[in-house]
Amino acid sequence: MELQKRLGKYSKPEILNNLLNEQYSDLTISIKSPNPKGHHHWGDYFFSKALKKSFEKKGFNVVIQEREDWYDDNVKADINLVLRGVVEYKPNYDEINLMWNISHPDMVEIEEYENYDICFISSEKYANLLNDKANTIIKPLLQCTDPDVFFNEEDDSVAEDILFVGVTRGVYRDIVKDALKTNHDVSIYGMGWEEFIDEKLIKGQFIENSELHKYYSSCKILLNDHWEDMRDMDFPSNRLFDALACGAFVISDKIPSAETLFEGNIVTYEDADDLENKIEYYLSNEHERKEKAQNGKKIVLKNHTFDNRVDTILDCLKNLN
Template sequence: MKKVKSTIRKAYHFALGIYAGHLRYNQERSLQKQLTGSSNNFSLANKTIALVMLPGSDTSKASLDRISSALSGKSNCIFINLPHKDVTFKEINIAILNSEADYVFLLNNVYKVSAYFDVVLVSELEKNPQTGIVGIPSYYSPISGRSRANLIKQEGLYTEKRSGKKYSLPHYSIKARNSFKPNWLSEEASSSEVIPSTDFVAMSIKTFKEIGGFSDFYNTNYMTFPLADLCLNSNAIGHDNKLLREAICAANFVNDISTDDKRQNREVFRGRWFKYLSSGADIKASKSPLDPLSIDICGPMPDNDSAKSWGDYHYALALKKAFEKMGYKANIVSREHWYDKSDSRFVLVLRGLRPYFKSPVNYDQVLMYWTISHPAEITPGELKQADYVFYPSKLMQDHFESSVSVPSSILPQCTDPDIMNAEGTCSMTPELLFIGNSRHVFRRILKDLLPTEHELQVYGREWDEYPIVKEHLVAEYYDNSKIADAYHNAAILLNDHWDDMLEFGIISNRIFDALSSGAFVISDDVAGIHELLGDSVVTYKDPDDLKNKIDYYLEHKDERDEIASKGHDIVVNNHTFDNRAADIIEKMGQF
């Protein structure tokens, strides 16, 4: 039945397309006749136009000739050809600025354009300084397939909010007006549209510079969101964007865009524009009076019961408690609500699994980053958004310092001694304990340890791929409220670090929690651990060293207790959430 309906729909669109083809032909002839005389009254002398063929566009000689033939011949036009999808927006911005053009025309898979289109676009930009970006209606090109050819593709666009169970995060999609219709919605020469087009837009080089060009966060494989971003940016800084109907273009249908590319660009767009669009694209409505004693703590955990299994959630909870002790209001913000309207003066991003994208609209909030995990996924561009960055290690600060000119300081991870405080009697069981998820990786310390003759208990998820570990698996989850006793009661708590944490010298949060609990810890050797914590953590270099140290310390309880006691004192005096909140508040005082 579905196949029959699809066939009928395609046949219907094909018939509409034949009719629409006649409409397009007559309209283009009418526009050409109308503009032939009026174009002589408008001078483009000494004006340079950069025609930018965006990634994925056809840049063959036939294609460029087809577009060139529609120019008025009154201006100096240069093509900037960017056919390869692996080009970055940074490179595109540089190419546009280096062109020294007066106007920038951005063509996204455009097949052809109606005659004198350069006159139509530039005359509007010249006559009305308040106009920021102009676009023209588009229809599907002849090579877009029989069921699409000649039908309307875009006559302006609008945003539509999406949320609910079907969507992982609330966001805005971009929809074309009048799509798949045979005729245009309006005969007006022009109309105001926040997003006039994502097929063909034009602006002065001055406006392009004001906007700051394309955002580097987008990938160039899916152009809808980056082009809509330019239009929204133009609108947000006070320009009026327009759809001009005295020119039209044919644009190709593109069907080879990956879901991942779309998802990435949608998430960037969400971060940059969700708050603005939620307020009806009204800057005044999207701004609130800010509370200087309020801070939003943005973590990557979801807004549901599963958040309790995220270490980031418990980290944010402990930090909230520390801020509130010092007279601040602290709000834990899950990833679904990062970009909601807020009256907090300060935003602290606990950079974990997901990147955070700052709005180009100035909301007067102070954005601070604490890069506590997943350092290999963090880019200099993301950190450049911040007003202040807290790095968890000197090694990480040194890594980014040359490329990120944002004030920063070192702020290692920490613990909450009120929670990480063993209350039960010490049973010293098991001999060895490891609590952690696999993430489909054979964790280093377990790989170096197993097989072992000692009693080992493992708690965590995703260990099915490693039967030798699963033999020791007790449960997939350990209640965080009872974990301090588990740490304390084990003779030896085993700890390791993810590869990127080792590379950047980030000491695991578990180390601080364990020492606060009075645990004796053996860990892999991460840069800076002994400088920060002295000899309170025993580290090993290889499997033989690990085995020897486990055997030794299981036989020397007094030494274990002495080392654990020393670690407890170091951590509860220097590395608590209260200590870290005080450091953050001190930096907040700079703004």
């Protein structure tokens, strides 16, 4: 694959020397966000903003480049951090290039990973598989949350017993289908659901990111699911981290790390009957429900914030030869 060639501010050895000496204010990081220009309602854009803030705490100069601006010659970055979406980025020879694959592993070929100095993968399982195949540095780096955005703030005006937030993307998502087979109503926020469910269950098309924490904080049960390839390769979704940071109680489709990563404080289900039983049980056992939510919150705030992830990225960068 032909790579782009463009001079950055420093050569790679100079960049590495600045990193080792923690002269972060001399370095510029470009976060390549997969969202199209101006699409600031995408989760990828909020992810980029949170990542930018955590790097800036360390002293870096950080710019977010949306998809159409990835190759803007006016931006002279020393380090490119690509959030891999549905479009491939062609890295530059003269800069340090990092990929963070946070979703949809089936979209990336082995050869693409090998164009990067380090590839971070939001799945320990898939990172281990790639380590045996790709000729580059592969490191697991799970998704995470921003505690300044996702925190506990209950609001009775948006309180629901059972809540699901997410668009359909043209698919009747299994967890919603299974939940509606139970004896409970589900309050749904997201676009495209009119095609699949009774409109009375649709509470809204969109929740502002700045308000989402109130909805997570105020529901009794938050439902979570994963796209099939993410479930198969054990990519825990960002909603798990965000929801627990708000002190939400979560029932999710079955993904191994959902149970192990959060030490049993995420409840998973097998099928519609199992979901019915677990909804009934946890609605009737408020103390246990709240205990799991609070335990999960402590785990996330200690181990799974953007600040945690930036520390890991910097440790890996300092070990580059």
